[in-house]
Amino acid sequence: MKDTSGKQASLLIRFFVPYALILFSALLVGWFAYNKTSDLVESETMKSSTAVLGQIREALDRRLAEIETIARQMSSEPKVQSFQFVKDPFGGKNPYSLWDLEKSLFDYRMFNHFIVDYYVAFKNNGMFISPRKVYTMKQFYDLQLHYDGLTQEEWRSRLFDTYHYKTYMPGTPVVYEGKHYSVVSFMQSFGLKGSGGVITVLINNEQIQEMLRNIDSEQGGFAYIADQNGNLISHIGLDEDSINLKALPTKGGFSQLTWNGQEMLVTETTSAYNGWTYVSAQPKAVVLEKAYYIKELTLTVFLLALILGLMIAAYFAYRSSRPFLKLLQMLPVSRTEDNPHVLRNTVDYIRSSVSDLIERHDALKGRLDEQLPQMRSVFFDRLLKGGYTSMQDVEAALEHSRIDLRSSQYAVVILRLRGYHAPYNEEILTEMDIVKLGIRDRIEESLHHCVIVHDLGENLLALMLHDTEINSDDFMIKMRSLLREIYEDLTGETGAGLYLAAGGVQTRLTELYRSFSEAKFVLQHASWHESDPILYHEDIELTVPSYFYPSDVELRLIQLVKSGNKAETEQHLQQIQEKNAGDRQLPLVVERLFAHELCGTLIKCCEQAAGADIAEEAETVLKASDPVLPPAEAIEMLCASLLSLCLKNEERKKSHNDDLTNRLIAYIDVHYPESELCLTVLAREARTSEAYVSYFFKEQTGLNFSDYLENIRMREAKRLLLESGKPVSEIAASVGYLSLNTFSRAFKRANGISATEYRRNHEAG
Template identity: 35%
Template sequence: MRWANGWKIQYIFVRFMIPYFLFMLFTLLAGALFYRQTYDVVKKEVTHSNLQMLDQVKETVDSRFNEINRISLQLQSDPAVQSFQQVKEPFRDTTAYKVYRTQKSLYSYNAANGFILNYYLIFKNSDLALSPDSTYELPSFYRYMFSEPSKDYTTWRNDLLGHFRNREIMSSGSTVYQGKTTDLLTYVQSLGYPGHIQGALMILVDNQRLQSLLRGIDISDGGWVSIVDEKGRLVTSLSSGGMVTRQSLPPGAKSGVIEASAATGGMMMTYTTSSYNGWSYVVAQPPHVVLSKVLAIKHTTVTILLAFLIFGLILAYLFATRSGRPIVNITSALTSRLNGGELKRPKDMYGYIQHSLARLIDNNDELQQEIERQAPLLRESFFGRLLQGEYLMAEHVKSLLKHQNADIQGSGCAVGIVQFHRGGHRFQEEELRELDIERVLIQDMLGRTLKGCPFTYPVAEDKIAVLFVNGQGDPGAFRKTVERELQQLTLEISRHGLQAGFAMGGYRTSLLEVPESFEEARQALTRVQEAGPSQSVWFEDLAHDHRGFYFPAESENRLMNYIKAGETEEVRKLLASLYRENFEERHLPLAMQQLFVLDLVGCLVKVQDQLMVKEQADMRQLLQQLGTANHPKQAFDNATERFAEISDGIDQRKKSRNVQLIRDTVDYIHHQYGQADLSLDAAADHLNISKGYLSQFFKEQTGVNFSEYVENLRMDKAKQLLSETRLPIRDIAQQVGYHASSTFCRAFKRGSGISATAYRDIAHKKPASPLHRQDA
């Protein structure tokens, strides 16, 4: 059984988990797509920001070098400079003046460019270096003013004047300038033309000022930034080693991003190329530096997705378990009930539940049909007991009528007897079969013709008792209506070749008086044969012979039943009606009165014997009163009082038993309210009484139904646990007798108007008063 239940739970769990899992998968895919879109957008923005920064550096550098080139062009085209290029002996005779005049002309080209430290005109023929504020012979210039540590003078001079240079960076890096090591860029523009070099313009650019433009770029964690000229030569950089050349960039590309790879040394490269001079500005950064924002978003997104996945799986597990357990319980209950307690593993639980419900509905329909088929039998049984006077209280009669959906609405009623088949009764098989056929036909005709007649009862093989109800209020009009209906019934019976006579009892205003009307109908039945075929005889039309007293067996049975039930009031009413009938309406001789009282005393003796009354009445005193000519009524009164005393004693004993029974019932409920299988059936079995009697008895004693009382008790206990403990709702539901917490929560909210959680919050926030604690 445990294995079967475990398999069911796993099966249902998986089935319920699938929708939640698909939903989470869809959500995760949507989150991944959103993350990818966000990643691409942020990455594009970051790389675009780097490109913008490089473009700003490029534009600034282009602007400064454009100024440098303009100065270079002006100096090249200056007449004094062009004239001095042919001087070979600068300090001979009048040529010394040319040196002075050429130097003075350089004052016109003082640059406000912050990149330029100074500039010099190097003349090849005269071996002079001129600046606006100084004149040096070329060896002295290289020795005292400007020199490169890696070259001697001859090498430097040949390199400078041996090749035609057009706006080139001849050298960069550490240079000795004015006796100090300075980071410079040497911008060179040769004078003359290729093949006939007359000198060179050398402009010294402050490399620190140029690099300050590049320091705004983040090159942490091994990154670097560099400027490369159009020939792939390094102009400047902010890191050592690992510089890329122009060939490392995509050919023909003006700007872009190169993703990190082995070829780039694991660096993400951003580059742009100047359209002015063809220089390339390249920045290489580790991916985590470039994409720090993107990686932060990635980390946040992945964390959220993982948290959502874990939390979603937990919720899915809880929801699947919560949703699946009732299905398993329902399936187990259906399996155990419908399969005789044998647990079988259904392949499809929903299909099994649907099939089981269909079976239950079909069984219920069959049960209802069977109840409907038995309804006429129950109605006949009820009417038969009513004719015999077995019902003692009008409330019981009304309850039974309501149960049979045959509520009788009227101010009075009368009992009639239909007698058919006038022949003698030989009780032969053929004759009995004919009687059965005739009885079925007449009952069918009664149902169709007498529409106000809900009850019939076969009192014998050839007699059917019928209850007529007065729905008009006037007894006279009621008799006319009954006579008209009997005439219609007579015609209907005659069409089938049958004959029937009708005997009608007296009119009564209460259903408890139906036995008297039935007895009168039986007395009138003796005159039906004398009246002729198809005639009706009314008891009230008969000439009454009062030579005998009135105390029929039905009245005696009713009297004894009333006493046994402890209905003292009904006992007195019945005895009063017998007194009125025998001592007032019938003028009986003394002997007949004595016989009546004697018969009543005999009934008293029967009652005392059957009920085993300890203090029995002195029969000799009653018999002596009967022997006295003037005291038969006194003997009747004494017998009446004795009947009342016995009835009162029975009533007291019944009340005492009721008190004990209700005490036992309530004690049982208070001990078993925590059991989920507590029901009216279980209580009735425990108390050894019928379910129907316990239900009616409990309602009479407490004013509420059994189930309502149990639910109220469970709610009171649950409120106490909610107020005084911190137990989970599930545990409280189990302690007060509920299988599932959902059923308990619905019952609690239905009874209290708020949820159990809200009640607990209120109870814990507001301490209970002493009166409330005492009530609890």
């Protein structure tokens, strides 16, 4: 621990050296403009410093008032007050009270980044409690919080030997949760002197110092905040060990003084809230340098260097963390509070945490089961509307919805309840729901193996028939017999009047929307009679000249063009043309209307192809809209343009896939030594879901992500085994494995021998 602390301190020193060099370079500013601009710059600087200092004072007063309010509320909390009298926190029901008290503490860090953390220390029982943590005093000081240069006994004496009322401990370096901070400690005592306690809030001193840096203290200057007794609370550019603040001849407001041989411009203000003094001092010679652009250049370089230094410091702090600590940080901390006697070591802690995760997984699975009916309803709605462009999407949706539809023939029948007409009131809707529920139960009870019922709302139900018959004619015969049986059974059982409109037979689920469209067409356009309540699309004839182009067919065409599926698009267009040709000849006016609808479809496809070159498609729309052009020629031209746009989308999709593949592989090649590299990280890099990244990576490379990553790590491990003398454990860590055991199993699985044998064999060869 000491070694790690020493390395971090060394990094901090190296971090601040470049800033000091940059600040000292400001003294090289020329003297020529000083005499002409000094008065103006001095005046403006004083005003600016006063304004900024006042803002800092007001902001800090508000923050301190919030912290004091938090401490006051915590000290008056009944659970806190009552726990001060507990002497044995682990006896009887006290562990539950301890757990309940910890759970009641609000984590103010989520909303107030000014606070590093806070804890409640009880003198009577020696317990230290903060959000997410419960420790004894020794555990807390050893594992959580450690003041530099302060022993545990000195710290305890500072906490409990004095009654604290709004006491502030000046900025002090600490190690908290394994990280280095500079904190101002606010302490507020509560309860009785013998059995009370102290609420301590750790205030981020670095944020206070960052506020002081807004005063723009240049080279040789300083800024500080002192309490009413003259003790330093926070500062920048000042060594409190070598200066007596009370000896500084500050007079309030604006003043000048000679300090360390330099003339300083001093701005001072006092807080009416707590009597603290805010002082900023700048060398007069440096202030005059701000007259020209050098000030902006210096500040820009300073800020950039500060940001870069913080990033570098964070990187090295991250790399220095131990892998085992990373594992512990990934696990939940609540398990240690349930039974502190059982969790005696880290292994027990990990075991208990994994058990908790399993319980949560089971609870989540139960919630997903509750949502299963809704998922199935959404799936059927999308399927009937033609929302799936490939069987892979359908199969994935079937798996998520837990539906088995493995058949070779499909058809959709729309069942309409007779006797109900819009507008519907609440009583009618309730009655229809009851009737539909009875119909659904009756069908699923006897025909669940070949019929799926889906509610379409109001007085409609969709029956999806499926069978493994190879021949569609045989399936149609079965369907006719089955529908007659369903009709007779339902009308006899429920007493409801029904109409059944059946669509055609389809061989693929992605084409089921066609059968649904045909069933809707029959329902809307057929002449219904009580003597013939079951009608089939293949049996009806159109009595008026019209073209076939329903809205769901158009939506399907737009989706296919957008997805770049040329084969499906071409087949879909051919089927549309066949529907509108066949044995009948469309009137010229109807054919022209059909051409205008295709123009609208092409425009919709162009609107969805944002950023693409659509000049050719726009020109096609203009030509096809010309009344001089024959409608048949316009339709052919529009179909060709839709296929052309589909090809463009396909090429753009392929280009995007290649770019994404190269980017993912390049990311893996760079970050494979990182142990946390997984599908979640890769999905965040690609800005998409884990499932899609997994499917996409396997499709593009032919390997699973885990296999690809293991191959790269094994290749690098074998190179290091042969070319370096590093221990196997160090090689395992350098190629991304958290433990030697995991690396050894992976190496033997991939190469057939252990890493030690691999090195020995090649050295012998």
